[in-house]
Amino acid sequence: MTTDFDHAADVVRQFDKDRYLTALLAPETHRDGLMALYAYSAEIARIRELVSEPLPGEVRLQWWRDLLEGTEHGAVASNPVANALLQTIERYALPKQSLVAMADARVFDLYNDQMPTLNDLEGYAGETVSGLIQLACLVLNDGRDPGTATAAGHAGVAYALTGLMRALPWHASRQQMYLPKDVCERHNLDTESVFRGETTPELRAVLAEMRGHVRHHLGRVRQVAEEVPTACQSAFLPLVLVEPFLKKLEQDSLDPLKQVAELSQLRRQWILWRASGNVLKAI
Numbered sequence: 170m171t172t173d174f175d176h177a178a179d180v181v182r183q184f185d186k187d188r189y190l191t192a193l194l195a196p197e198t199h200r201d202g203l204m205a206l207y208a209y210s211a212e213i214a215r216i217r218e219l220v221s222e223p224l225p226g227e228v229r230l231q232w233w234r235d236l237l238e239g240t241e242h243g244a245v246a247s248n249p250v251a252n253a254l255l256q257t258i259e260r261y262a263l264p265k266q267s268l269v270a271m272a273d274a275r276v277f278d279l280y281n282d283q284m285p286t287l288n289d290l291e292g293y294a295g296e297t298v299s300g301l302i303q304l305a306c307l308v309l310n311d312g313r314d315p316g317t318a319t320a321a322g323h324a325g326v327a328y329a330l331t332g333l334m335r336a337l338p339w340h341a342s343r344q345q346m347y348l349p350k351d352v353c354e355r356h357n358l359d360t361e362s363v364f365r366g367e368t369t370p371e372l373r374a375v376l377a378e379m380r381g382h383v384r385h386h387l388g389r390v391r392q393v394a395e396e397v398p399t400a401c402q403s404a405f406l407p408l409v410l411v412e413p414f415l416k417k418l419e420q421d422s423l424d425p426l427k428q429v430a431e432l433s434q435l436r437r438q439w440i441l442w443r444a445s446g447n448v449l450k451a452i
Contacts, residue, residue, distance in 0.1 A: 173256070174201040176249035177208035184211040187407050190438060194445040195309065195403035202261060202308040203403075205253035209233075209268065210301050212250055213275045223279040230272045237265045237272075261312035263304055270296045283346040283353075283360060287382065290333075290349045291326050299325025305404035306397075315401045320393045324408050327386040331411045334379055334418055335430050341366065348375055368426050376425055380415055387411060387452060394449035402448040409444040409451045410437060 181189040181204050188210075192203040213233060220226040236251055237258075258265060274296035277284075284290045303321040307314075333340070333347045340347060341363050353360060356378070358371040390408065397405065410432070417423065417430035432440075444451035 173249040173253040174204055177201075177253040178204040180208040180211055180250060184215060186434070187410060187437060187441070190441050191403060191406040191445075194406065194441065196400075199308050199311075201253070202257040203305055205250070205257040206301060206304050206308065208250045209254045210271065210297070213272055214278070214297070216275065217278045220279070226279040227276065230275055233272045234269055237269050257308065261308050263307055263312075267300045267304055271300055278345075281344045281346070284349045286351045287349045290330070290347065294326040294329035295322055297325075298329040299323075301325070302328075302404050306401040309401045309404055310398060311400075315398050317397050317401055317404075320390055320397050320405070323386040323389040323393075324405055327383045327390065327411050328408055330379055330383045330386075331414050331418075334376060334425070335414060337363075337376075337425050338427055338429060341426055348379070352378055363426065366426050368424050372425065376418065380419060383411065383415060390449070390452060394452070397449055403445070405452070406441060406445060406448050409440055409448065412452075413440060 178189070178192075178201075181192065185207055188207045189204075192200055192207060195203055213230060216226045216229050220229070233251075236255070254268075257263065258268075274293050277293060284293070299322045302325050303318060306317040306321060309315070337348075344364055346360050346363065348358075348360070348363075352375055356371050356374040358369070358375050362369055363372060387408075390405070413432055413436075414430050417432070418425065420430075423430060
């Protein structure tokens with residue numbers, strides 16, 4: 170019989186394969202909780218793909234907010250991810266506000282406004298990815314405060330910024346601009362040239378600066394790695410893919426607007442499996 174958690178795992182496997190693999194490498198007793206969290210993250214992250222206008226997307230996000238804030242929904246019983254998430258919140262006494270903040274941040278995805286500043290981008294990454302890592306740490310630490318807020322904060326920014334740079338061809342094709350306005354202006358980048366698919370020296374300069382910011386945050390994670398309980402290391406496992414992706418992104422042969430910096434599925438699995446024994450030393 171398929172459970173709500175089985176369905177959540179299927180969602181993660183389909184829409185967030187890397188986190189699916191990391192959850193499989195986590196302790197079995199907490200695997201369901203991780204899958205529920207990651208499924209929720211995947212569901213709200215892909216809303217833009219499911220709607221043709223922002224308003225229906227806002228309605229979908231509001232549905233999740235209402236669920237988390239206690240408003241009754243008749244459809245909850247038929248939503249396995251929602252059921253799995255609520256059970257996980259109850260089991261681990263997870264802070265609902267962190268999950269609401271993830272939904273709030275995803276409103277930005279529904280529109281084509283440019284990210285105003287690097288600080289705003291890091292805040293967006295903090296709500297959507299750092300928050301998820303911190304919640305995963307709570308699950309892995311059986312609901313007790315793991316003392317990982319600083320490490321999760323920097324890890325989430327590094328992982329999110331890398332993902333956004335990899336997704337640049339896709340975002341540019343639909344007129345989305347996550348590259349911050351202040352960084353673009355610093356390098357005299359005309360964002361309309363990005364939407365036209367023109368890879369300019371100015372764009373490459375912006376991306377080089379962004380890779381520098383990613384490596385800064387990776388360095389900060391390493392500085393506090395000893396503070397992360399061994400039980401929580403699985404939450405940081407996706408981070409071991411960041412440096413390999415950065416090396417792909419900085420290759421001169423890669424056109425950042427026409428090619429996605431990619432690693433084969435087998436290569437990803439090997440990197441994750443090899444690092445799973447001592448994650449923070451592998452970052």
